[in-house]
Amino acid sequence: MQKTLPLKVKDPRNFTISCTIGNCEIGKTLVDLGANINLMPLSVLKKIGGLQVKYTIMILQMVDKSTKNPYGVMEDVVAQIDKLKFLVDFVVMEIGEDVEIPLILGKPFMKTTKVVINVDEGMLTLKDQDEEVTFNVFNDVQPIQGKQTSLKITYEVLPESSI
Numbered sequence: 001m002q003k004t005l006p007l008k009v010k011d012p013r014n015f016t017i018s019c020t021i022g023n024c025e026i027g028k029t030l031v032d033l034g035a036n037i038n039l040m041p042l043s044v045l046k047k048i049g050g051l052q053v054k055y056t057i058m059i060l061q062m063v064d065k066s067t068k069n070p071y072g073v074m075e076d077v078v079a080q081i082d083k084l085k086f087l088v089d090f091v092v093m094e095i096g097e098d099v100e101i102p103l104i105l106g107k108p109f110m111k112t113t114k115v116v117i118n119v120d121e122g123m124l125t126l127k128d129q130d131e132e133v134t135f136n137v138f139n140d141v142q143p144i145q146g147k148q149t150s151l152k153i154t155y156e157v158l159p160e161s162s163i
Contacts, residue, residue, distance in 0.1 A: 015030075015031055015124070015137045016028035016030055016031065016101060017031055017081055017105075017124075017135060018081070019079050019080065019081055019103060019105075020080040021048050021051075021077060021078070021079050021080075022048050022049070022050060022051075022078075024047060024048045027102070028100060028101050028102075029101070029102070029104075029105055030101045030103065030104045030105065031109070031110070031115075032104050032105065033106075033107070033110070034106075035104050035105070035106025036106055036107055036108075037060075037090075037091045037104075037106050037108065038089060038090045038091065038103070038105050038106050038108055038109050039090065039091055039093060039103065039104040039106070040074070040090040040091070040092050040102075040103055041092070041093060041094075041095050041096070041098075041102060042071050042092055042093065042095075043096075043097040044097060044103065045071075045074070045092050051074050051077060052074065053071065053072035053073070053074055053092055054072055054073050054074070054075065055072055056070060056072055056073045056091075058073070058091065060091070060093070068093065070091045070092055071092040071093060071094050073089065073090065073091055073092065074090045074092060076088075076089070077089070079109075081113070081133065082126075082133040083131070083133060084113075084126055084128045084131060084133055086112055086113055086126075086128065087112070088105070088108075088109055088112065089108060090103075113126040114126070114127040114128075117137075121136075122136055122137045123135070123136060123137070124136075124137050
């Protein structure tokens with residue numbers, strides 16, 4: 001008896017969820033398993049308004065191995081995803097805003113929200129204590145077709161004496 005192979009499924013790559021910060025509906029926010037930080041362009045920060053930015057000595061290494069200093073960092077920003085609210089830290093960069101996907105939420109966000117991704121069923125669940133919200137990443141959340149993340153960031157915090 002010959003066993004048939006399972007059907008090959010398209011790679012959903014990264015996906016987006018809707019996010020609100022303050023009174024500003026962000027719309028599509030990229031959830032990126034490869035990002036080590038949560039990233040917000042300075043232009044988005046200015047649209048939201050009323051958020052405190054702190055100086056940082058962080059240096060970010062870009063995909064092309066060049067380095068950039070961020071504009072600053074924001075700590076404990078309240079981000080609402082569906083009915084749940086989370087505190088999120090963002091690195092703010094002076095970069096061009098992608099109007100389609102203005103924010104990147106990386107591993108720190110996923111850790112905070114206790115993200116569970118069921119790849120087989122295409123389900124993404126965020127948890128906050130005793131509440132949770134689930135998205136079908138194949139239906140509810142629109143995958144980004146034909147786009148690859150062009151921003152891979154690693155960072156190194158330098159000791160203050162090296163400045």
